[in-house]
Amino acid sequence: MSDVKALARAEAFARRALAFAAGQGQAAEILADYLAGQGGKVLSGYMPMRTEIDPLPAMAAHQGTVGVPVIMGKAMPLRFREWSPGTKMVEGAFKALIPEEGAWVEPEVLIVPLLSFDARGYRLGYGGGFYDRTLEGLRARGPVLAVGFAFAAQEVAEVPIDATDQRLDAVVTEKGVTVFA
Template sequence: MTMAEVKAAARKTAFATRKAAFAAGQGQAAELLADALSPHAGKVLAGYMPMRTEIDPLPAMAAHDGPVCVPVIMGAAQPLRFREWTPGCALVPGEFGALIPAEGAWLEPAVLIVPLLAFDARGFRLGYGGGFYDRTLQGLRARHDVVAVGFAFAAQEVAEVPIDATDQRLDAVLTEGGPVRLLRPPPAM
């Protein structure tokens, strides 16, 4: 089985797991996320507009003391760009149906809330397969310090996410049950 096939099978299982966790409710997840982000007040925060069964970061984004932006897909195999977001701003459909601000400044985040399908204790995440966040994190990390926080339901944790050389680690994962302890240092690949 190729890595692409392994990841595709893992995504199928992860979608079903996340759907079940979403149906069970989100608890105090957004409040925990807002508290976890408070040390980053004043920094540019990138969140995301939740789609389907993704855990909702919008209350934490609205509570952030500093500029907030959301990802915009510029094209296949390109890193994300981030457009300024405020509660109530005009939104339009972007690629893959994600809502994006109709207008606003382009910002470069120092802290990112990252959606995912699955995560493991090593800090790796399984995304949707486009590589957008991996390319973006690699580029941002080459320019400056950045903190990538995965936001997920606790049920989305798996024993091991299948990875390849382009996958970027998260710095932290926060669930409705609180922060997940990640193993340090990153494993050799």
């Protein structure tokens, strides 16, 4: 399965780069509108890297606590440190920006970055399993909403999956919102 996923990742990176070059359209506004319907629940976003679609405007508009992921170590679930516009950021693992300090929060809604997604609600990530472990743990404690954020061009016919892969509840793109049953 790892070879299949590696090939899928290479193809997905290329597809996402083309979509990024074309622009993000109204994606952040669509995401902000969708999140507004979540009633101010604790939200986790992410600091966009490379050609990832940018959730920062939607995170800044959120009427509630917002956190960003912090990688604690290999094969460990993510933790989330509180973030707001203007928070001092430092480089964390994999060069991802993280808040230098702040309270730890437990998200009820997660904006999940991805390389590709399919109509079943599965996503292809970077291969570290961080979001899958995190979602599994959070879902064991209660309801959590996982929202993929991507360019529409990142949709594929079928994402290769393992038994540990966690489904998304929805995907938001510049073309709209898809909710998975």
